[in-house]
């Protein structure tokens with residue numbers, strides 16, 4: 001991944017909507033836990049090179065959708081398809097609360113994990129791999145902390161480290177689950193610049209985020225879901241008052257135990 005130019009990328013929409021072929025196609029997808037749907041009947045496409053903000057209320061199914069795409073959440077009906085060779089080429093960043101920091105790893109070890117997909121679990125890391133890891137750590141501002149145990153990082157530093165691992169992974173599709181939660185404004189802006197840069201490089205990026213101003217400012221496209229799809233397209237159109245009001249109204253009606261989905265697949 002080329003990181004040299006990222007400092008100069010302004011976090012503003014680069015285009016209205018990607019027109020290219022689909023990187024990920026979602027067809028009538030329902031994700032359900034014990035038959036209680038978290039995402040209902042979602043159909044649409046994340047196009048190659050698109051940068052999409054995945055928005056919606058708490059419990060609206062954003063994490064479930066990302067997990068279903070990477071095979072970590074149960075698909076009750078419908079399917080997710082990928083452009084050729086792309087399924088193995090997804091980098092996924094879970095919510096920071098789901099990442100176990102208890103392992104006795106150093107910062108450089110975690111960056112090195114990004115090579116795993118291409119080098120293989122038992123592959124040897126070469127000097128070139130190590131150089132890429134060090135460059136990625138420098139790109140996220142962690143130069144000098146390479147030997148620090150990960151348990152001794154702040155939340156913001158740890159999120160920078162996970163972004164360094166994503167840089168090393170060099171994947172054409174990147175899914176981020178609330179990547180800016182619990183981090184300060186400077187870290188957020190630094191990491192957002194990386195995200196926009198990935199899109200400029202032609203990667204397909206989807207990020208679940210709660211900050212609607214950021215979504216309108218920095219993401220050309222948005223998908224708004226409140227368990228069911230509300231709108232999908234240009235961020236400024238999707239995140240308008242009417243759509244947001246509909247999402248809020250749906251969320252207010254949710255029961256703790258959502259009813260079993262009755263809509264035919």
Ligand SMILES: Nc1ncnc2c1ncn2[C@@H]1O[C@H](COP(=O)(O)OP(=O)(O)OP(=O)(O)O)[C@@H](O)[C@H]1O
Pocket residue numbers: 033037038056057058059060061062063064065
């Ligand atoms: N492993 C699970 N088992 C059972 N129910 C789950 C599981 N994961 C999520 N859910 C339920 O699925 C629904 C959608 O949750 P999900 O985490 O996908 O929403 P979200 O939009 O990411 O929410 P938030 O913004 O709060 O992170 C919620 O009702 C949640 O309780």
